[in-house]
Each structure stands twice: as C-alpha cells, then as structure tokens.
Amino acid sequence: MILERAELEPIGTNAYFVANEELKQAFVVDAPLGAFAWAERLSESLGCTIQALLLTHGHWDHILDAHLFAREGISIMGHAADKLLFENPEVMASFSIPGVDFKGFAVDQWLKENQNLKVAGIEMEIFEVPGHCPGSLLFYLEKASLAFVGDAIFCRGIGRCDLPGGNFETLKNSIQKKIYSLPDKTELYSGHGPKTSVLSEKQENPFVRL
Ligand SMILES: [Zn+2]
Numbered sequence: 001m002i003l004e005r006a007e008l009e010p011i012g013t014n015a016y017f018v019a020n021e022e023l024k025q026a027f028v029v030d031a032p033l034g035a036f037a038w039a040e041r042l043s044e045s046l047g048c049t050i051q052a053l054l055l056t057h058g059h060w061d062h063i064l065d066a067h068l069f070a071r072e073g074i075s076i077m078g079h080a081a082d083k084l085l086f087e088n089p090e091v092m093a094s095f096s097i098p099g100v101d102f103k104g105f106a107v108d109q110w111l112k113e114n115q116n117l118k119v120a121g122i123e124m125e126i127f128e129v130p131g132h133c134p135g136s137l138l139f140y141l142e143k144a145s146l147a148f149v150g151d152a153i154f155c156r157g158i159g160r161c162d163l164p165g166g167n168f169e170t171l172k173n174s175i176q177k178k179i180y181s182l183p184d185k186t187e188l189y190s191g192h193g194p195k196t197s198v199l200s201e202k203q204e205n206p207f208v209r210l
C-alpha cells in the first residue's frame with residue numbers, strides 16, 4: 001500500500017492518496033483545492049486508476065475539488081448528515097475566506113457507522129465521529145494500523161466546535177469512544193497538520209483526556 005499526503009490550498013488542508021500497487025487502484029481522502037490534479041499526477045505515475053473519493057466531512061476546505069472527481073465519474077462517498085454541505089457548499093461561505101469558488105456535487109454512496117467498505121481492494125471500517133461537523137467520519141484501516149480522522153482530532157489538538165452543528169461534548173465523546181478505543185499503535189492521519197497516533201494523543205492531547 002502506498003500512502004501520500006499533500007497539504008493544499010487555500011488554508012492548508014490535507015488530502016491523502018492511497019494506492020494498492022497490486023490491483024493498480026487507488027482512492028483519495030478529502031479534496032482541498034488542487035487535490036484532483038495532484039491525485040491525477042500520482043495515479044498516472046503509478047499506473048493506477050482512482051476508484052473513489054472519501055470525504056471525512058462536508059466543510060468547504062475539504063471539498064473544493066470534489067466536483068472535479070465527480071466530473072470524471074469517480075465515486076464520491078460521505079455521510080448523509082452533511083448532504084447540504086456537499087450539494088450547496090456556499091451555505092458555509094460566511095465561514096470561509098474571500099474569493100473561494102464553491103461548486104456543489106452529488107454523493108454517490110452514503111456511509112454509516114460500523115459499515116465495512118472495500119475500496120481499491122483495501123478494507124476499512126467506517127465510524128461516525130460527530131462533534132466538529134455532524135457528518136464527520138473516520139476511516140479505519142485495521143491491517144495498515146491507521147485511520148483517517150478528518151478534523152475530529154489533530155496532533156495535540158481537536159477540531160473546532162463553534163461551527164454550525166458543532167458540539168464539544170459530542171466531539172469529546174467521539175474521540176473517547178471511537179478514537180481512543182482503537183489500538184494504541186494506530187496512526188492517525190488528520191485533516192490538518194502532521195500525523196499522530198492513538199497512544200500519543202491519549203497521553204498528550206490537552207483538550208480531550210482518556
Ligand atoms: Zn472541518
């Protein structure tokens with residue numbers, strides 16, 4: 001399995017590219033500005049086709065390029081609680097920065113708690129981790145000992161809870177029940193900033209304690 005990260009415009013949001021070298025298939029997690037061109041370059045250099053775009057949540061900075069994936073017929077997956085944000089991202093305009101061009105798109109597959117999903121031949125389990133955003137999802141790849149956590153938790157931080165649909169108690173519950181309960185060695189790949197691990201956040205995260 002190949003895993004690449006890019007920190008993209010306009011506010012430093014991570015996109016991840018995961019490829020299965022045997023099957024020559026890949027998927028992308030989140031689509032900040034420039035994610036489509038970046039993923040296309042990677043897939044071409046590896047000789048892979050992109051099977052899906054997995055969205056950790058519907059905040060504008062994570063979905064700016066999603067319409068480009070949709071235009072290519074790449075399957076878009078996300079949580080139904082963020083349907084409005086996916087289809088009408090301009091509703092978050094007042095929380096974004098000036099000059100952003102919002103383009104809505106349709107989600108092809110809705111994901112939910114405890115669903116088992118296989119994309120590009122890679123198995124994962126879906127967890128709902130609301131609190132930062134109602135449709136926040138976590139993608140757990142047990143075999144690779146890693147999880148894509150979106151903006152639920154960061155290295156020594158947590159997602160902000162003051163945006164519409166955000167709630168600190170809900171986020172704290174998501175982190176304690178769905179993230180701190182994963183094996184200690186699990187690497188956490190967040191929507192912003194560097195990767196961390198379950199053990200290291202259990203020990204050091206100043207906002208949500210075990
Ligand atoms: Zn967010």
Ligand SMILES: [Zn+2]
Pocket residue numbers: 013059061062151191192
């Ligand atoms: Zn974000």
